[in-house]
Amino acid sequence: LPQLVVLDLDATLWEPELYQLRNLPGYKDASGPGPVADKDVAMFDGAVNALAEVATAERWAKTQLAVASRTNKGPWAESLLKQFRVAGLSLDDLFVHKEIYSSSKTRHFQALREKTGIEYEDMLFFDDAKGGKWGNCEPVAKMGAMSAHCPDGLTSEVWRNALEEFSAAKT
Template sequence: EMEAVAEKADERRIPKLVVFDLDACVWSPEMYELWGGGAPFRYCENSNTCVDRNGTVVELLGAIPEVWQLISSTEGCKIAIASRTDEPSWAREILAKFRLPNGRTMMEALDRDLVEMYKGSKKKHLKAIRDKSGVPFAGMLFFDDDPVNIEHVSSLGVVSVLTPQGVTSSAWERGLDEYSRAKRM
C-alpha cells in the first residue's frame, strides 16, 4: 500500500496543507460511539489499533498511515485537523498513540498549531487553519466523510474530497488529481 501511495504521488505536487476530518474519515468508530467507554485507550502495536476501556477497537481507515507518512515526510507540506468530534481529549489521546509505518505517532506527524476540534461549521475550522498557517484556501486539500462539510468547505475555494469509506488510496489519488487540476485552471 505504501509503495502504491508514494509512487503515484511522485508526478503530482502534494498540497502545502492537507486537512483531515477525524471521525469516520481517519478512524472508526466515531468518538461519540464510545460513550460509556472511551479513555484511557490501550495501543496495540501488532494491529496498529487503539482499544478503549470497554474493549472497543478503534482502527485507522484506508491508507491513512501511508498517506500521513507521505505528507509529513514531504518538504514544505503539513497536516491539519478540522474536526467536530464530541470528545477532543479522546481524539488527542489516540492521535498520540496511533503510529505511522516509520514509527512516528500521528500527533508527531501533524502540525499541532493546526488542530481545530470543536462544534460548528467547518468553514470556521478552515478559516482558523488558514489564519494560523498562512496557507491560502487554494493551497489546501480537505478530506471529510460528510457531504455537508464538503459543500461548506468547497465554497471557500478549498479542493474537498468526500470520503464515505475514509481516506483510501483511491480517495487520496482523487484528491491529488482534483488539486492538480484546480492548480492548472
C-alpha cells in the same frame, strides 16, 4: 501539491466515530482513560498510507498536515493522536495544526488560514460528510479549499484521485 492537507478524524482517519464508544468509562465528558488505539479505534489503511507518504517522501517536505474535527470528544481525540503512530511518528507530531472542538468546519478552516497564512485554494480537505445539515465538504469547498469526499474513510483511491484533481486545478 497542496500546502496544507486537512483531515477530519471520525469516519475519515479512523473508525468507529468517537460518539459511538458509549460503552467506555468516561464517555459523557470524554474523560480518561478513553479509547485505546488499535483496540477500540482503528485507522483506515488508506489514511495510514497517505500519512506515511506525506511524512517520508521528499516531494511533500513543504506540505503541512492539519486536523479539523468537530467532535465533542476532544480529549479522547487528542489522546488517540498521541497513541497512533505512522512512519515512526505520533499523529500528534505529524499534524502540526489541530482544530478539534464542537463548531463548524468553516470556523475550523478560518482558524487554519489565520494560523498558517495559507490560502484556501492551497488546501486539500478530506471528510466523510459531504452535504446537508452535518455536511462538511460542500461548505469548505465554497470557501475555496478543494474537498474530497471519503464516504468509506480515506482510501488510497480517494487520496490519489484528490491529488490528481488538485494538480489539474493548479495547471
